[in-house]
Amino acid sequence: MKTILSGLCALAFALSAGGAFAEPVKIGIMSPAAPPVLGAMSDGLTAQLAAHGLVRDRDFTFEIRAAEGKVERLPAFAKELVDAHVAVIVTSSYPAARAAENATSSIPIVSINAGEPVETGLAASLAHPGGNVTGLSDMSSELSAKRLELLRLAVPGMKRVAMLWNADDLGMTGRYKAAAMGAAAMDVAVQPLGVREPDDFNSAFAAMDKDRPDGILMVTDVLTILNRKRVFDFANAHKLPAIYEFDTLARDGGLMSYGADGKEVLGRVSDLMVRILKGAKPADLPFEQPTRFLFVVNRKTADAEGIVLPESLLGRADEVIE
Helix, strand or coil, X not given: CHHHHHHHHHHHHHHHHCCCCCCCEEEEEEECCCHHHHHHHHHHHHHHHHCCCCCECCCEEEEEEECCCCHHHHHHHHHHHHHCCCCEEEEECHHHHHHHHHHCCCCCEEEECCCXXXXXXXXXXXXXXXXXXXXXXXXXXXXXXXXXXHHHHHCCXXXXXXXXXXXXXXXXHHHHHHHHHHHHHCCCEEEEEEECCCCHHHHHHHHHXXXXXXXXXXXXCHHHHHCHHHHHHHHHHCCCCEEECCHHHHHCCCCEEEEECHHHHHHHHHHXXXXXXXXXXXXXXXXXXXXXXXXXXXXXXHHHHCCCCCHHHHCCCCEEEC
């Protein structure tokens, strides 16, 4: 703890004085994702921290732990970060945030993509988290309703939507429930397809073969991301419109996506980190909400699936991939 505090004091001085110091502060990054994903995340954070005058390897270094889809590795990774005396831990996903919180009550944690923090118990309230975890909340209800609205524009008269989510992830289960409530408000029936391991996708596909939905909404976590190509291929083969949560999935072959702008998210994470490194306590830093959102449509996928997207939908897109 003494090492962390001395590093924080040095960085706080550097931030206020605009100067460098001898010992870079360690920042932990932990997620169930694969190394390339966290590599891109660390590059994004590097660019955002540069706007605060902080230079990688001079003022800070990263300790990166990527579980490559094996969430059972996260508790050990969290302990490694604690033992490495990191000054702050950035987590992506509910399992990573929970593992970090279980490992330390003193090191600040900045969490993203972890579901709704009050619902999952990561925070006492959005305004006053109360513990050592803050970050960005998911806005599950608002974003789920918007995704379903966009999907219904692609499927006029949509009556039934299949929802894929990781049933072992509390954060993603909360996001699924918010989407299901949104569907009910639109008088759209839900075909719930909770998965827990890769083999479960075969059962989900079989269920959709037996009882065909009008469209698919996929809740995004490491399990569904690792199996995204299977979902893309199934939707393509059955000409089923599908919507995803992040623009990277539309760029990777999904039909369309709607979600928070990743660049803004990392910018807000960096702002929170800097405030913490200057001495602010996570307990007093409200969970923030994204303010910029991207709607991306992949017209190549639409053409491959033989889906004609209405101009009313395309006109809403921030980007159309031709």
